[in-house]
Amino acid sequence: MLRFGAVSYLNTKPLVETLDQRLSDWGTLRLDLPSRLAADLAGGELDIALIPSVEYFRNQSRYQIVSDAAIACRGPVWSVRLLSRVPISDIQTLALDEGSRTSAAMSQVLLSEMHHIRPETVPFPIGSDASDVDADAVLMIGDRAMHPPRETYREIWDLGDRWVRWTELPFVFAMWVARRDVCTNPDQLKRIEETLSASRDDGMQCLEKIAIREAASQGLTNEDLHRYFAENLHFYLGPGERSGLKLFREKATAIGLAPPPPAVSGNNA
Structure with a gap:
């Protein structure tokens, strides 16, 4: 059973709406704070996690991005x-x-x-x-x-x-990454990629339902929360997002907030 971890924040809801069900016979899902997820992934307590981009930078030689599902923005993010x-x-x-x-x-x-x-x-x-x-x-x-x-x-x-x-580029707040030892089996890697993308796609189809369920506990109207999911956030890691991620890495490194990227081959941003 592979061990998945995701951030327990509002902006993660569309990415994990059906993930538990999709992992029912081959994986487990734990929701937690970003710092704990990052520590547990680094320590081998998790296999795959949705972690903040800065945490990915700090362990990039050991990690691989494993999905085109992410938490990003292409304009005002509100939060x-x-x-x-x-x-x-x-x-x-x-x-x-x-x-x-x-x-x-x-x-x-x-x-x-x-x-x-x-x-x-x-x-x-x-x-x-x-x-x-x-x-x-x-x-x-x-x-x-x-x-x-x-x-x-x-x-x-x-x-x-x-x-x-x-x-003039998107910003990527978090993405799904795995330890490199989890990615050695091509069939397993493909299953991880497809499952995480499918769960994201499921969530995108029911943003209104998620908004209605979560709005009251956040002190927001259903309409405001639906707009946040649909307009302020972007849940796809495409070429523009990868370019934005690369630029953020360069600028954060230049002022001492991230280490230089490692010289490794593979699927890296």
Whole structure:
């Protein structure tokens, strides 16, 4: 039985809608936090996992992308925002949401590239309120970013929108990867690829149903959540997404937030 792991966040729902059923006789699925999934994949406790792109960069010599299903955006993403109390170019301290290392790196890449600044970073703990954080700007992800802040900010960036405008490329937040030892059997690899893509396709066919089921617990309307799935997120890892992933790797490496890519052959971004 292969061991699959996926992020237990709202944006993952369309990718795993039918995955449990599709794995019924040959795999198991566990939902968990990104940091735990990354640690368990690296430690051999999982075989395949949907992990943040930065975590893939850190272990790329040991990992292989195994599906064209992913969590990406091609414009405003809504659930990843930078909120600044000062003009962007004046930011000296940046509070980073502890829920995502990828969005943290993305925000710092954009500030470095667009405004040539490298603010001091401080933690923005999960469960805390932005008004309690002493920093010029705050990175918010997930439901915290999707609800209007009570505080007034000088500038608010949707980081998906900023990335796409700056690079003219999509941004990839997470993708399915496996340890390379899991990918040695071509038939098994093909089954993994087809199953993950089919589960994504199933989810795309029932976005409205997922939105109705999940909206109330997120404090969102059915319509808003359906729009988030259908318009703000993109669930396909195509050539444009791979180009965006490669550029993100290069820029994150340039400012010390990711290691250089390894010199290996195979199916790598």
